[in-house]
Amino acid sequence: MIPRLLDDPRQALLAEVRARLAEVLDVLARAEAPEEDRAALRASAAQLDGLFLLVVVGEFNAGKSAFINALLGVRALEEGVTPTTSRVGLLAHGESPSREPLGAGLERLTVPAELLREVTIVDTPGTNAVLREHEALTREFVPRSDLVLFVTSADRPFTESERAFLESIRAWGKKVVVVVNKKDILAGESEVAEVTRFVREKAAALLGSSPEVFPVSAREALRGKCEGDPARVEASGLGALESFVASTLEEAERFRLKLLNPLGVAARVAARARETVGGRLRVLEADFAALDEIEGQLRLHEEDLARDFRFRLAEADNLLHDFEQRGQAFFDDTLRAGRVFDLLNRERIRGEFERKVVADMPREVEERVSEVAEWMVGAELRMWEGLLDRLARRQAVHEDRMLGRLGSLERDRSRLLEDVRRSAQRAVEGYDHAAEARRLAQAVRDAVAGAALLQVGALGLGAVVTALATTSFADVTGLVAAGTLSIVGLLLLPARRRRARRELREKVAGLRERLTGTLTAAFQAELARSLQSLREAMGPYARFVRGEGERLRGLAAELERQEAAVGGLRSRVEAG
Numbered sequence: 001m002i003p004r005l006l007d008d009p010r011q012a013l014l015a016e017v018r019a020r021l022a023e024v025l026d027v028l029a030r031a032e033a034p035e036e037d038r039a040a041l042r043a044s045a046a047q048l049d050g051l052f053l054l055v056v057v058g059e060f061n062a063g064k065s066a067f068i069n070a071l072l073g074v075r076a077l078e079e080g081v082t083p084t085t086s087r088v089g090l091l092a093h094g095e096s097p098s099r100e101p102l103g104a105g106l107e108r109l110t111v112p113a114e115l116l117r118e119v120t121i122v123d124t125p126g127t128n129a130v131l132r133e134h135e136a137l138t139r140e141f142v143p144r145s146d147l148v149l150f151v152t153s154a155d156r157p158f159t160e161s162e163r164a165f166l167e168s169i170r171a172w173g174k175k176v177v178v179v180v181n182k183k184d185i186l187a188g189e190s191e192v193a194e195v196t197r198f199v200r201e202k203a204a205a206l207l208g209s210s211p212e213v214f215p216v217s218a219r220e221a222l223r224g225k226c227e228g229d230p231a232r233v234e235a236s237g238l239g240a241l242e243s244f245v246a247s248t249l250e251e252a253e254r255f256r257l258k259l260l261n262p263l264g265v266a267a268r269v270a271a272r273a274r275e276t277v278g279g280r281l282r283v284l285e286a287d288f289a290a291l292d293e294i295e296g297q298l299r300l301h302e303e304d305l306a307r308d309f310r311f312r313l314a315e316a317d318n319l320l321h322d323f324e325q326r327g328q329a330f331f332d333d334t335l336r337a338g339r340v341f342d343l344l345n346r347e348r349i350r351g352e353f354e355r356k357v358v359a360d361m362p363r364e365v366e367e368r369v370s371e372v373a374e375w376m377v378g379a380e381l382r383m384w385e386g387l388l389d390r391l392a393r394r395q396a397v398h399e400d401r402m403l404g405r406l407g408s409l410e411r412d413r414s415r416l417l418e419d420v421r422r423s424a425q426r427a428v429e430g431y432d433h434a435a436e437a438r439r440l441a442q443a444v445r446d447a448v449a450g451a452a453l454l455q456v457g458a459l460g461l462g463a464v465v466t467a468l469a470t471t472s473f474a475d476v477t478g479l480v481a482a483g484t485l486s487i488v489g490l491l492l493l494p495a496r497r498r499r500a501r502r503e504l505r506e507k508v509a510g511l512r513e514r515l516t517g518t519l520t521a522a523f524q525a526e527l528a529r530s531l532q533s534l535r536e537a538m539g540p541y542a543r544f545v546r547g548e549g550e551r552l553r554g555l556a557a558e559l560e561r562q563e564a565a566v567g568g569l570r571s572r573v574e575a576g
Contacts, residue, residue, distance in 0.1 A: 010255060014048065017259050017569055021045045024266045024562050028273055031555045037269040040143040044262040047144055052119050052258070054245075055141055058151035059159060060126030063181040063218050067151050068123055070221035070238055072113040077123065088141055089123040092116055142169045143265050146257045147177065147248060150203075154182040154195055154215065158202045166206045173264045175257065177212045177244070178203050183237060184217040214241040259573045267566045274559040281552045287545040294390060294538065298383075298531060305379055309523050312375060313516055316368040319361060320515070324508040326357045331500045369519070376523060380530040387534060 021041065028038050047053055058064050065077040068091070076091065087107045094110020101107050115121075122141050142148060148169070152162055157180060166176070180199055186192050192215050204210040216237035224232030233239055247253065330353060535542075 013572070014259065017263060017573075018045070018048065020562075020565055020569060021262055021266055024270055024566065027555065027558050027562055028269060031273045031277055031559065033269060033273040033276070037272060041262065041265050041269050043144045044265040047146070047261060048258060053122060053144060053146045053261075054119050054149060055122040055124065055145035055147070056149045056151060057124050057142070057165065058126065058179075059153070059156075059162060061156075062126075062151045062153040064123065064126070064151045066218040066222065067149075067179060067181055067216070068121060070216075070218040070225065070236075071121070071242070072111060072115055073222070073225040074111065074113055075222070076109065076111040076113065088125070091121040091123060142174060143172050144261075145174055146261050147245075148174050149177050149179055150211075151179045151181050152199060154180050154186050154192075157195055157199050163202070163206060166203065170207055172268060174261075175248075176203070176207060177214065177241075179241065180213060180215040181218050183215040184220055212244060214244070216241055256573055260570060263566055263570045263573065267563060267570065270559050270563050270566065274556060274563065277552050277556045277559060281549065281556065284545060284549050284552065287541075288549065290390070291538070291542050291545060294387065297386065297390075298534065301379075301383055301386075302527060302531065305376075305523075305527060308375075309372075309520075312368075312372050313519060316365070316372070316519065317512060317516060319364050319368060320508055320512045323357065323361050324504060326359070327504045327508075328501050330357045331497050331504070336497070372519060372523075376526050380526070383530060383534060387538075 022045075025038060025041060025045075028041070056064050056068055063079075065079045068077055069075050069079065072091075076097065077089075087101075087105050090102075090106065090108045092108065092110055093113065093116035095112055096110070097112070098110045099107060100109075109123075122145070124141060150162075150166065152158060169176075178199055180192075180195060183192050183195075186195060196213050196215050200210060200213045203213065214237060218236075218238070221233050221236035221238035224230065224234075224236060230239075248257070334349065334352070
């Protein structure tokens with residue numbers, strides 16, 4: 001075992017690699033990396049405590065079984081022209097041959113071969129296996145390998161399935177040795193050299209680096225070993241390959257490859273996890289933009305409503321101004337000596353006041369306030385409808401482009417979007433425009449009346465406003481309450497007229513202040529309530545997006561840090 005063979009510096013380096021791999025696994029779990037990536041790293045890390053792992057791959061008719069038998073020097077595996085390997089076989093040393101199924105397409109074979117005291121050989125189904133799960137098992141074992149021996153046949157070098165397989169394992173950065181088997185069927189050394197050169201060029205193009213290539217005859221090598229004929233073994237080409245493997249398995253090189261294997265896997269899966277996290281962050285950027293856009297629209301909506309409200313408030317204020325002007329003109333025309341006999345008729349004067357001054361003011365005030373209330377309610381409804389439309393478009397983007405691609409993140413976001421959309425839909429569908437407008441108008445009426453301590457019962461707002469604005473008329477008519485008008489009374493008329501004008505002006509000013517103040521307060525309260533309701537509806541989605549963004553940014557930074565640390569360790573290991 002490695003711990004018994006390592007000196008103190010290598011023991012410390014091994015402990016550092018193990019700790020780093022544990023940290024990478026922890027970050028991968030928090031990043032919700034695919035289970036197959038985490039399993040590959042766990043399995044690769046577990047190899048630090050095991051024997052050197054030699055994985056043999058290739059097409060079923062390339063002679064993999066014959067080649068493994070030649071390496072072992074015994075006929076441990078069945079050979080044939082049809083697929084003979086249907087499981088991934090783990091060949092380990094044993095005093096007697098045995099075969100033990102391990103489940104999931106695996107089996108353990110013990111063989112009394114000396115090579116297996118130092119090496120575990122993995123025999124895999126062919127890359128062109130009829131059953132695709134066999135090929136999947138082969139690819140699952142490649143990330144765990146310390147050295148890959150890729151066996152191709154001299155009569156059919158580099159088939160399509162072999163090219164595809166080598167291309168697929170390139171990303172794992174494995175050390176690959178290519179074995180060109182069945183060289184004995186070629187016509188002389190020149191043809192062997194030609195095939196070897198062809199295979200080396202093709203392999204280099206696929207792997208990105210030039211691998212070692214060994215032409216061998218597994219059949220001749222096994223015969224030579226079984227007959228005790230070293231010359232035949234050497235002539236078969238296996239001797240050169242065995243020398244290379246022996247140097248590779250020398251303790252220092254073995255240690256280097258042992259550590260590089262899981263570190264390479266860690267670098268690959270960490271980079272893939274960082275790419276996935278980066279993709280999730282890019283998706284969230286659109287969500288952040290959507291939230292900012294909605295918040296910006298709310299602010300603009302609030303500003304637009306405030307501006308429009310001032311114009312609508314001015315319309316209600318103009319009614320009171322016109323009322324005051326008519327009242328002032330009425331007092332000027334009525335409270336004078338020329339109308340002394342008219343002043344004796346209280347009901348006539350009151351009737352003229354109501355007809356000339358009050359006129360349509362109650363109805364007009366009711367209409368203006370109702371218009372303001374309906375406008376406010378309509379603005380709130382449009383706000384909800386705008387949110388509903390924005391959410392519908394955002395949800396469509398998720399469904400068209402991202403749904404199902406990002407796991408729990410996308411599912412949670414889509415669920416929250418749907419929750420907000422449903423809340424907005426319910427708000428829109430359940431909105432009783434008329435009832436909400438009546439509620440606001442009633443609130444304004446009650447506030448105006450309450451400010452004046454006026455008991456209004458079922459009176460409308462127009463009647464309340466009229467009552468508040470015209471109480472000075474009682475004082476005017478009180479001047480002639482006795483039914484006669486004395487000389488003293490005539491002398492008092494100018495003073496009475498000035499007093500009536502002043503009181504009417506003061507009362508209308510107070511009423512204007514109460515009415516505009518009440519409408520403004522109602523507007524601000526209603527707008528604040530609407531905005532709060534909308535933001536509360538958006539709250540779960542907004543909190544999720546912001547929280548997930550913070551979490552993913554932290555994960556991205558941590559994965560980047562782990563990649564750098566793994567890269568540093570790989571450089572130290574490669575430097576020896």
